Amino acid sequence: MGVINRIAQQGRIFSGARHYIHMRSFIIIALGVGLLSFTYSEITRYVFRQDGLHVEYGKEHGLLTSKYVSYWPNGKKKAEGEMRGNMRYGEWHVYDTSGALATARAYETGYAWTQLYPIEFDQTSSRGWFGDRFSLIVEIKPDSVIHSVRLWRFIPYVQNSPIFAKNALLDTIIAMTHRDEIVVGEDDELIRRSTFSDVNDRLERCNPQHQVVGYKLKEDWYYDAKKRMGIYGIIAICPVLMAKNSRDSIDLGWLAYDKVLRNKMATMFYVPPVMSGYPAGVEQTFFLRCFESEVYQYSNVGFKTIAQLYPDPAERKTEIQRMEIQQLEWEHDFWVREYAH
Numbered sequence: 001m002g003v004i005n006r007i008a009q010q011g012r013i014f015s016g017a018r019h020y021i022h023m024r025s026f027i028i029i030a031l032g033v034g035l036l037s038f039t040y041s042e043i044t045r046y047v048f049r050q051d052g053l054h055v056e057y058g059k060e061h062g063l064l065t066s067k068y069v070s071y072w073p074n075g076k077k078k079a080e081g082e083m084r085g086n087m088r089y090g091e092w093h094v095y096d097t098s099g100a101l102a103t104a105r106a107y108e109t110g111y112a113w114t115q116l117y118p119i120e121f122d123q124t125s126s127r128g129w130f131g132d133r134f135s136l137i138v139e140i141k142p143d144s145v146i147h148s149v150r151l152w153r154f155i156p157y158v159q160n161s162p163i164f165a166k167n168a169l170l171d172t173i174i175a176m177t178h179r180d181e182i183v184v185g186e187d188d189e190l191i192r193r194s195t196f197s198d199v200n201d202r203l204e205r206c207n208p209q210h211q212v213v214g215y216k217l218k219e220d221w222y223y224d225a226k227k228r229m230g231i232y233g234i235i236a237i238c239p240v241l242m243a244k245n246s247r248d249s250i251d252l253g254w255l256a257y258d259k260v261l262r263n264k265m266a267t268m269f270y271v272p273p274v275m276s277g278y279p280a281g282v283e284q285t286f287f288l289r290c291f292e293s294e295v296y297q298y299s300n301v302g303f304k305t306i307a308q309l310y311p312d313p314a315e316r317k318t319e320i321q322r323m324e325i326q327q328l329e330w331e332h333d334f335w336v337r338e339y340a341h
Helices: 019-040 165-178 196-204 259-265 282-287 313-338
Strands: 044-050 053-060 066-071 077-084 087-095 101-109 112-117 145-156 212-224 229-242 249-251 254-256 294-298
Touching (some): 101 313, 165 259
Antiparallel strands (some): 053 066
């Protein structure tokens, strides 16, 4: 699978002498910070319209950010709120097709929220279960899952992301493979196992610097009726490296995203530049979904990728965009039904 390698870029001005020059320096520094803030807060707005679905949202550095609004086919507002780093933030309001408020929540993060309306429901906050970072993925109770979809996505290289910092994650994966601490699968089913020799053979075909161009993820999105929200659970992860010819990419192998790997990742910290907006920890970055990504496949009868389902580039782009917002809108639709009077 061809992969595009993306790299971001990022002074400081200083001068000093007494009162006049001091003031001048302050103004220059203030302007410099303002320009830098503008660089890091540039948001691109998107509009999606298809099959009666109308959504307007923004993205910054590939992450869903800023105001998010969706509309019913009759033009009435369905949902509105703010996204920060791919997750809901602040107050969110969802309306029925007549325009009446169906529910309202206040989010601290995508996983920590308090229900504002209606208040007659017993569980009015996520605080009863949010906190243990492993609980969202490990403790899945099948009887509480009422809807799910399997997704495959690709995370491209981003310079300041903890995921790619100093190649630490890749080096850790290789070392754990060498010590036989984790299983490397030939594919995402993790049935056929790769030996360390197999992994080394793939590394030999890669760029000598072992340059990572991205990571593939296999995951489930499911709606937990008891927690009353949708949750992403990563199943497996696959490092993708640049080949020696610099034109192709090589999948190193699929690894179970289990407690063994996550415990190790939880000890890996990197402090990105202050204004980059990324968390300091590798495991935290995955848990908080603070990464740019693109869905390239989802569960379907023929196990086809989006590129195979939609050969036309324009249709493919629309489908990828739809998959980016589909889970959010499923929740909005469900909440209207759930809280209907």
